[in-house]
Amino acid sequence: MTARDEILARVRAAVTDVTSAPASRGRTGRPAADAEGQPAPDEATVALFAEVVADYRATVVRTRADEVGTVVAAALREAGCRSVVVPAGLEPVWRNAIGEVAEVHAGADITADRDLDAIDGVVTGAAVGIAVTGTIVLDHAADQGRRALTLVPDTHVCVVREDQIVHDVPEAVFRLRPADDGARPLTWISGPSATSDIELERVEGVHGPRTLIVVIVGS
Numbered sequence: 097m098t099a100r101d102e103i104l105a106r107v108r109a110a111v112t113d114v115t116s117a118p119a120s121r122g123r124t125g126r127p128a129a130d131a132e133g134q135p136a137p138d139e140a141t142v143a144l145f146a147e148v149v150a151d152y153r154a155t156v157v158r159t160r161a162d163e164v165g166t167v168v169a170a171a172l173r174e175a176g177c178r179s180v181v182v183p184a185g186l187e188p189v190w191r192n193a194i195g196e197v198a199e200v201h202a203g204a205d206i207t208a209d210r211d212l213d214a215i216d217g218v219v220t221g222a223a224v225g226i227a228v229t230g231t232i233v234l235d236h237a238a239d240q241g242r243r244a245l246t247l248v249p250d251t252h253v254c255v256v257r258e259d260q261i262v263h264d265v266p267e268a269v270f271r272l273r274p275a276d277d278g279a280r281p282l283t284w285i286s287g288p289s290a291t292s293d294i295e296l297e298r299v300e301g302v303h304g305p306r307t308l309i310v311v312i313v314g315s
Contacts, residue, residue, distance in 0.1 A: 137263070142261055146158065146312060148229065148230030149225075153287055153288060154287050154308040155309045158314065159313060159314070161314070164255060167311055169197045171309045172217055175251045179198055180194055180198045180218065181201045181212065181217075182201070184203060185237065186219060186221065194219060203245045213248055215248075216249060217250065218245050219252075220245070221256075222240065222255065222256045223235040223237065224271050225256045225312075226262060227264070228263060231285065232284075234254075234283040251306070251309070252307070253311065258315070288308040
């Protein structure tokens, strides 16, 4: 028996008691659907997502679709953001609300990271939220912009719709499969950027935003 055969044999032995179909994932047992026509998650999944995101020391705000601009602007004001960069595809209503509390910069107009470093915050949409891990995934579509926009400013306000929240990582991977226009780079965010030094002292903001504010949007 080769090493490959031995490994495969162990895998088969490990899953002999698994009886669920591959598509049956998540606490609700509903199959993962494609991005179009995705069923809304149940309240338990949304609540779990909010809880786990908050456990990562992120700020979580739940709101209605018609209040997003107001909520985002209030979050930026409370965080002390006087300048904000936004991607080209951000909702115009949100952008107008942001403009009432901070100087707004278009992401396409900022080409150097040193210029981004002078900006206090960034506001984006999201591609997927994962409940069990509290992870937000960006695929850098038009409402999210390029990766540097969300890695350099000190505060990131990320808007996640309830219908973008899935229960677990397999559902997220299914949802994120490449579209017809090809694969996009992905950024997986689990709370504010943080690390520990040699004495295990937590330091935030080393590899990305020090402050993460997640706005969960219901109907």
